[in-house]
Amino acid sequence: MSDATVLARRSSATSGWLPAAVLLVITIAVWEAAIRIFDVSSYILPTPSAIGATLLREAGPLWEATQVTAVEILVGFLVAAAVGIALAMVIARFRLLGRALYPLIVLFQTVPKVALAPIFILWFGYDLAPKVGLILVIAFFPVTLSMLAGLEAAEPGLLSLMRSVGASRTTILLRIQIPYALPQLMAGLKIAVTFSVIGAIVGEFAGASAGLGYLIQFASTQLDTPMVFAALLVVSVVGVVFYYAMELLERLVVPWAPKFDPALRSA
Numbered sequence: 001m002s003d004a005t006v007l008a009r010r011s012s013a014t015s016g017w018l019p020a021a022v023l024l025v026i027t028i029a030v031w032e033a034a035i036r037i038f039d040v041s042s043y044i045l046p047t048p049s050a051i052g053a054t055l056l057r058e059a060g061p062l063w064e065a066t067q068v069t070a071v072e073i074l075v076g077f078l079v080a081a082a083v084g085i086a087l088a089m090v091i092a093r094f095r096l097l098g099r100a101l102y103p104l105i106v107l108f109q110t111v112p113k114v115a116l117a118p119i120f121i122l123w124f125g126y127d128l129a130p131k132v133g134l135i136l137v138i139a140f141f142p143v144t145l146s147m148l149a150g151l152e153a154a155e156p157g158l159l160s161l162m163r164s165v166g167a168s169r170t171t172i173l174l175r176i177q178i179p180y181a182l183p184q185l186m187a188g189l190k191i192a193v194t195f196s197v198i199g200a201i202v203g204e205f206a207g208a209s210a211g212l213g214y215l216i217q218f219a220s221t222q223l224d225t226p227m228v229f230a231a232l233l234v235v236s237v238v239g240v241v242f243y244y245a246m247e248l249l250e251r252l253v254v255p256w257a258p259k260f261d262p263a264l265r266s267a
Contacts, residue, residue, distance in 0.1 A: 046226040051233065054226040061215065062234055068211040069200050070238060072128060076135025077196040077242070081189055083136060084143025088181075091144075092151040093173055109141045113199070117206035126207050134206075135199035139192040146188025150181025183257040186250040193246050197239040212238075 028048045034040075035047045042050055055062065087105065091098030116137060120130035154177045162172045204213025212235050219227035250257070 043223045043225045050226045051229045054230040065212045065215045072131040072200040073196045076132040080136045080139035084140040087144045088147035121207040131203035134203040135196045138199040139195040142188045142191040146184045150184035151177045154180040182254045190246045193242045
């Protein structure tokens, strides 16, 4: 690899994160200055330095809460992904059942999920189950929708060829439609993992004794706004970590996807 190529790649990588980093630093500086100039009370809006101090001082409780919430997100996301993929495959494989099932799925998606949180707490208690249930109902739909769109986008010529040699509908689904659906499925999974973070926090708001959502709610009752912002920051970081974990998984599962083609990205 030539030096020019290495420099070009480094320049491309830097141009990707540098503008965001500069904007972040400017935002933090303006925020800090505005709070100090206008003498805003910390319980209304804390300074970034106060939030940073809280992060360091309360690192232990924040880390314990992060572990609880991360487990909820991971388990709920995996369940939502499995259910979403299964529903899409059932709809694609069994047309009559799919025509009956799909409108019900869309109808269920319109139900306000926040309203389900107290019901799940009533049914399942305060442990992991209600959070996983809430994440499931929030996050399965983008997985189902993206997987179904990918299954239906398979190359018609390949489908006709498989039918001409006597392949069953199940064989066509497994060998043609699912590989075609993988890029769109990964896009749906990235959306679902961000929804899973929201579902976990909403579930903890409704009823929990641990987790970042519980910490945010408890700190707000104590007017400990720096702690609220510190926990919100940690939640955001957890969401970003899960999202980029899915980005990495996408690169491993579908490295042949058009978005990873350097020629297409440079066009």
